[in-house]
Amino acid sequence: xxxxxxxxxxxxxxxxxxxxxxxxxxxxxxxxxxxxxxxxxxxxxxxxxxxxxxxxxxxxxxxxxxxxxxxxxxxxxxxxxxxxxxxxxxxxxxxxxxxxxxxxxxxxxxxxxxxxxxxxxxxxxxxxxxxxxxxxxxxxxxxxxxxxxxxxxxxxxxxxxxxxxxxxxxxxxxxxxxxxxxxxxxxxxxxxxxxxxxxxxxxxxxxxx
Ligand code: GLN
Numbered sequence: 001x002x003x004x005x006x007x008x009x010x011x012x013x014x015x016x017x018x019x020x021x022x023x024x025x026x027x028x029x030x031x032x033x034x035x036x037x038x039x040x041x042x043x044x045x046x047x048x049x050x051x052x053x054x055x056x057x058x059x060x061x062x063x064x065x066x067x068x069x070x071x072x073x074x075x076x077x078x079x080x081x082x083x084x085x086x087x088x089x090x091x092x093x094x095x096x097x098x099x100x101x102x103x104x105x106x107x108x109x110x111x112x113x114x115x116x117x118x119x120x121x122x123x124x125x126x127x128x129x130x131x132x133x134x135x136x137x138x139x140x141x142x143x144x145x146x147x148x149x150x151x152x153x154x155x156x157x158x159x160x161x162x163x164x165x166x167x168x169x170x171x172x173x174x175x176x177x178x179x180x181x182x183x184x185x186x187x188x189x190x191x192x193x194x195x196x197x198x199x200x201x202x203x204x205x206x207x208x209x
Contacts, residue, residue, distance in 0.1 A: 002039045002203065003028035005063075007053040009045015009078060013188040017196050031062035037071060039203030042099065044077030044150070044186050047108070051082070051096035060097035067101040072179035072203040074196070075099075080182035081106050081153050088156060102180050103159025104172075110154030117150040122166045122173060122185075124194055145192050147173060147185035155184060165198075179206060 004014050006027035015025045018041070026033060028040065040063065054060050060082070067073050075083040081090075082098045084106035111118075123142040147168065155172040158164060165181075166174035173184040174195065179202060187195035 001026055001037050002041065002200070003033060003037045004041045004043065005029070005050075005059070005079075007045075007050045009043040009050070010076070010186065010188050011043050013186075014041045014043050014076075014196075017188050017193050018200070021193055021196055021200055023200055029057065029059065031058045034062055034066050034071070037066075038206060039072040039074070039199065040066075041199075042073065042075040042079030042082050043188070044079060047078040047081040047098075048092040050078060051093055051098060055096055060099050064097075064099045064101060067099060067180055070179055070206055072199065072206050073099070073101070073181070074199040075102075075180075075182040076188065077150065077152055077184060077186055080104075080155075080184055081108060083180060083182050084153075084155075085159070086157070102175070102177050102182055103162055104155050104175060104177075104182070105157035106153040106184075107156050108153050109151050110156075111149050111152045114151055117148070117152075119146050119148050120168050120185075121145070122147045122168050124174065124198075125165045143194060145187070145194050146190045147183075147187070148189045149173075149185050152184045179203070 002023045018025045083102040085100045086105040088107040162177045164172040
C-alpha cells in the first residue's frame with residue numbers, strides 16, 4: 001500500500017500513475033494513515049501551503065520518524081522542498097514542521113515564475129543502484145524522460161550520501177538517498193511512469209512499515 005499525502009497539490013495525478021502501475025494507494029492526511037504503508041509520495045503543489053495545512057496534525061513529524069526508520073518516500077517539486085535538509089528562500093516555511101530527511105539544499109522557485117514553466121528531456125540514470133530495476137542490465141542505456149518544471153526548486157547542494165539520478169543544465173533534478181527519492185519536476189504529469197516505477201521497485205524491496 002502506497003500513501004499519497006493529500007493536503008494540497010497534484011494528489012490525484014500521483015494516485016492515477018501509481019494505480020496504473022498496479023499499486024494500491026491511500027490518501028494520507030494524519031499520522032495514523034501511515035500504518036502498513038510500503039511507500040509514500042509527497043506531491044508537488046505549494047510547500048508553504050502544505051506545511052500550514054499539516055501544522056498541528058503531527059503528520060510531518062510522524063513521517064520524518066517513518067522515513068528515518070526506512071519507509072521509502074518520493075517527493076516531487078514542493079515535496080522535494082519538504083524533504084530537503086536545508087531550504088534557501090525558505091522564510092515562509094520557518095517554524096513549521098517539514099520532513100527534512102534528505103541531505104540536500106533546495107532553492108525555492110529558482111527556475112522562475114509559473115509562466116516560465118517548461119518541459120525538458122532528461123536522462124534517467126536508473127542503473128545507479130544495481131538490481132533495483134529489473135529492466136536494467138549492466139549495459140542498458142540511460143532512458144530519456146520528459147520532465148515538467150513548474151515553479152520548480154533547484155537542488156543547490158547534494159550531500160555525500162546522495163545519488164544524482166538525473167540532471168538538467170548542470171543541476172541535479174532527481175536524487176536519491178537510501179529509500180528517499182526526490183524530483184524537482186513533476187513525473188505525475190507525463191504519460192511515462194518511469195520515475196514511479198523506479199520508486200515502486202525500491203519500495204517493494206522494503207519491509208512493510
Ligand atoms: N514553488 C512551489 C513551492 O515552493 C513548488 C512548485 C511545485 O510544486 N510545482 O512549494
